[in-house]
Every structure is written in structure tokens, then in C-alpha cells.
Amino acid sequence: MSELFAPTLKESPQEAEVVSHSYMIRAGMIRQLSSGIYTFLPLGMRVIEKISNIVREEMNLAGGQEILMPAMHPGELWKETGRWDIYGPELIRFKDRRERDFCLGPTHEEIITDLARREIKSYRQLPLMLFQIQTKFRDEIRPRFGIMRSREFIMKDLYSFDRDEADMEKSYQKMYQAYCKVFDRCGLEYLAVPADSGVIGGKISHEFIIVAPTGEERILICPECKTAFPEGREECEHCKTPLEETRGIEVGHIFQLGVKYSEPMRAYFVDQDGSEKPLVMGCYGIGIGRTMAAAIEANHDQQGIRWPWSIAPFEIEIIPINSKEEKIRATSKEIYSQLKDEGYELIIDDRDVRAGFKFSEADLIGVPVQIIVGEKLLKRNSLEVKIRTNGERIEVEKTSIGSALEKIKNNLVRT
RNA sequence: CGGGGUGUAGCGCAGCCUGGUUAGCGCACCUGCCUUGGGAGCAGGGGGUCGGCCGUUCAAAUCGGCUCACCCCGACCA
Numbered sequence: 001m002s003e004l005f006a007p008t009l010k011e012s013p014q015e016a017e018v019v020s021h022s023y024m025i026r027a028g029m030i031r032q033l034s035s036g037i038y039t040f041l042p043l044g045m046r047v048i049e050k051i052s053n054i055v056r057e058e059m060n061l062a063g064g065q066e067i068l069m070p071a072m073h074p075g076e077l078w079k080e081t082g083r084w085d086i087y088g089p090e091l092i093r094f095k096d097r098r099e100r101d102f103c104l105g106p107t108h109e110e111i112i113t114d115l116a117r118r119e120i121k122s123y124r125q126l127p128l129m130l131f132q133i134q135t136k137f138r139d140e141i142r143p144r145f146g147i148m149r150s151r152e153f154i155m156k157d158l159y160s161f162d163r164d165e166a167d168m169e170k171s172y173q174k175m176y177q178a179y180c181k182v183f184d185r186c187g188l189e190y191l192a193v194p195a196d197s198g199v200i201g202g203k204i205s206h207e208f209i210i211v212a213p214t215g216e217e218r219i220l221i222c223p224e225c226k227t228a229f230p231e232g233r234e235e236c237e238h239c240k241t242p243l244e245e246t247r248g249i250e251v252g253h254i255f256q257l258g259v260k261y262s263e264p265m266r267a268y269f270v271d272q273d274g275s276e277k278p279l280v281m282g283c284y285g286i287g288i289g290r291t292m293a294a295a296i297e298a299n300h301d302q303q304g305i306r307w308p309w310s311i312a313p314f315e316i317e318i319i320p321i322n323s324k325e326e327k328i329r330a331t332s333k334e335i336y337s338q339l340k341d342e343g344y345e346l347i348i349d350d351r352d353v354r355a356g357f358k359f360s361e362a363d364l365i366g367v368p369v370q371i372i373v374g375e376k377l378l379k380r381n382s383l384e385v386k387i388r389t390n391g392e393r394i395e396v397e398k399t400s401i402g403s404a405l406e407k408i409k410n411n412l413v414r415t
Numbered sequence: 416c417g418g419g420g421u422g423u424a425g426c427g428c429a430g431c432c433u434g435g436u437u438a439g440c441g442c443a444c445c446u447g448c449c450u451u452g453g454g455a456g457c458a459g460g461g462g463g464u465c466g467g468c469c470g471u472u473c474a475a476a477u478c479g480g481c482u483c484a485c486c487c488c489g490a491c492c493a
Contacts, residue, residue, distance in 0.1 A: 007425085007443095008454095009425095009426060009427090009442095009443090010426080010427085010442060010443080010454060011426060011427045011428095011441095011442075012426095012427085013426070013427080014421075014426095014427075014428095014485095014486075015421090015485065015486050015487095016486090017486075017487065032485090034484090034485090035484085035485065035486085090491080090492090107493095136493080138491095138492075138493090140491075140492075141416075141489095141490075141491065142487090142488095142489085142490095142491085144486095144487085148493095149491090149492070149493085153493070154493095155493055156493090157493090207493095208493095250492075250493065251493065252493070253492085253493060285493050286493065287492090287493030288493085289493085290492095290493055291493085319452095321451070321452060322451045322452095323451085324451080325451085352451090353451085353454090354450075354451050354452090354453085354454080354455065355451055355452045355453065356451085356452070356453035356454055356455075357451095357453080357454045357455090358452095358453085358454090359452075359453045359454080360453060360454045361454075363453090364454095372452080374452060375451095375452090376452080384452095
């Protein structure tokens, strides 16, 4: 920790109006470069990586294959679908040295469809799901709440290609399930809400919303069957019960595109009967940084962040009360290497600062488990384990720290 | 883009109304001492184009004009 670049702040910067933004800055996870443009510092980057990896794993399990598309797009492709004009000033445009139109990709339907029309020739190549985790650019009218709505942001986007509507719906279902698993694994409470599909187009779509009281999104839930509805409804059709309002943050959106892009871009394949048909597409996005922000909105207290285990920058933080005390230091190191060998991701606060300082900072950063090594308990050969997630503190014998953590971990990951 | 607000040291702020020594305070930073279970204490120190430009004036952080940046409320979104 003495080497970790995590500049923390005691006070909240004046521009931060929401907790997630404030805590991310205070915990030294992000820094702003310009309106809606941020640098991720090591702690923030670790969270981004954690979330990305969960997303990546689930996309792979659902049959997706990872690719990486360019952020810089030739304007022609966008003119082909008409979105060069439709998208408006949100699309960041520029010209290259030969005066050719380019833009920075806010989404990748045009690019993936171009790839598909060149490479997918036969129904034998279908179904196909390709995805990437990459930086998107949107010149938002009003960037807001730090990383929550930024002009440059990290997004996972997956595109599915099928031979017909029925198969496309199967792909859609797969992704729907995969999204549920992603947010489950992130330790977040979420809702899948049917939604309007907006500029991206298509028919059926669902928004994935992280439940957080500070969220901007209003969702209506049936208290009986727990089904979520978009705004405007009053009663659940099945249960005939009045709906209750909750709030949340949209972090994912899945769409059935159909032939919206394949038709104008002439992305055709030859079907079994020899006839030429447009590819039937779906697209599926998750805002990685937004998920990070939403996780904080949903999990924090007065002291700071309370990361869910699976997306925390570290799993365990060891806090030696006095780094100069030889016995404390030695024990801390011992525990550190033992737990490291057992596969935990940990950090040790080996700085020569007062205990109170370490405590406050640990609470702010929000690592789920703190192991406090102090003189008093060490006399009894035990350690204090503080669970940030629920505030619980327990005394654990040094020799049984391994098994104790196993239990704690199982508990935290399950809930 | 319309409406509102803020720019003074890395962060948080005072000073501005009523112009006038060397621009202050807290935190952070550096040195030393001290301290080590909840962001300690003492002593010393470094760091400033007062967002920028133009103007008024003997004199501008302070008054006027323009401008830029950032934040908040609205349409939009992952």
C-alpha cells in the first residue's frame, strides 16, 4: 500500500454531487480530465477489470467470441445507414488529412454489420455472437455524475447474427440469461425492464437496471410476482395488483434489431434453400464504468464504499495497527503471504501512519474484509476481522484465519 | 441549446459588497521532535499568472465589459 498510487481526499470535491462520484474521487479511483472524461487510477482500474472479466466470462459462456473493433470509423459506413445525419452532434466527427469524414464510435452496428456482410456467406456460419469491451465516444449534451454519464466510456457490446426471427429470439434469450448472471455475479440487485428502443432501433428490448435509491430511473414493480414495468403503468396484468415504484440506474440494454442494419447495408447470407436473406441481428450493451458507479450507489454508507466481494479492487486489506512494532509487522506479513498463497487478492497497509488514519481510509476505499493486526489481540494470538459489507467484527485465532475467511467469503459471495 | 451557479496553492474555503502594506485559513506536501485502536500534537518550511483578455483608476482578487472552463436543473442514454 505504501507503493499504491491511490491519492485519497478527506473532503469531497465541490463538483461531485452524487455519492458514487464523490467516493470514487475521494478513494483515489478516478480523476477528471475534462467534462465527462476521466482517468482511472489503479484502484478504479482494478474494479473496471473485475467487472470486465465477469462480463467477458459470461459472454464467452453464452457463446460470444471476443473481438476488438476500431474506435475510429469512416463516415461512409454511417452514411450508408443514414445515421450520419440522424445521430446528430452527439457523434464526434472529424476529417483526416485527406479531408475524408470520420467519427469516433458511439456504438458499432455499422462496423459489425460491415464485417458480417463481408464474412458471413452461409447459414452454416450461423448463429454467431461477437463482442468487444472497448471505449465508446458520445458527445453527450450534458455529461453528468462523474463516470455515470460520460463522453468517453467503457462498454461491452455484443452483436448476434441469426438466420431468422425465431433463432434471433433464442440468441436474445441467451443474452438475457447471461445478463442476469453478470449482475448476479457482480453482487448487485437488478431488474430487467421492457423498454423503448430509442435511436438504436429494433422492436423488443430490455433495460437492465441496478436497484439504488439514488437512481434516476423510475421503475414499477409488481409486489406479487416481482415483474418490473416501465413508467406509465399502474397495474400488473397478471396479478391485478397496483404497482410500486423503485429507483435504479440503467447499466445494460439489450435489443432485437431484426434487419434494421443488415437490410440497408445489404448484409445477406444464403439460407439452406438457396435463397438470399438478410441477417437477423440483436445487440446487447453493458456500461462497465456505469456498473461500477451504480454498484457504489447501491452499496455505501457514511464512511465510504462497501464493495461487493466479486468486484472489489481487493478482497482483503490487512491493517497493522503499528507498522513499527516488530511483532505486528511480522504477523501481518505472515498472514499476508499465507492468504496470498490461498489465492486471495489482498493489500497490506504498511504505511507508517496512525491507526485511525488507516481505518478511515480502509472504510472509504471499501475493501470487503479488513484484518486488523493489533497488540491487544495478538497477546491472545488472535486477529480482528472486520467485515466492511455489514459492519460485523469478529475475533479470529491466528491459526484459523484461513478457514474463517473461507466462511466469510462464502457468505459474502452468496448474498 | 435554454435556465441557474462556481472559478483565489493539490483539495475545501475566507477576502470582493465599501479598490490601498507582503493575498489569508484548514487539510495535504517537505524537515525535525513526538505519537500509534478511528483521518493526532508541537516547531519550522515550500508552494499563488486570485480562470483568461480588455478596460476604469495614481492603485484592481476587489469595479465594468468580453471570454473560457467546470458544476447543477431539462430533452438523451450504457
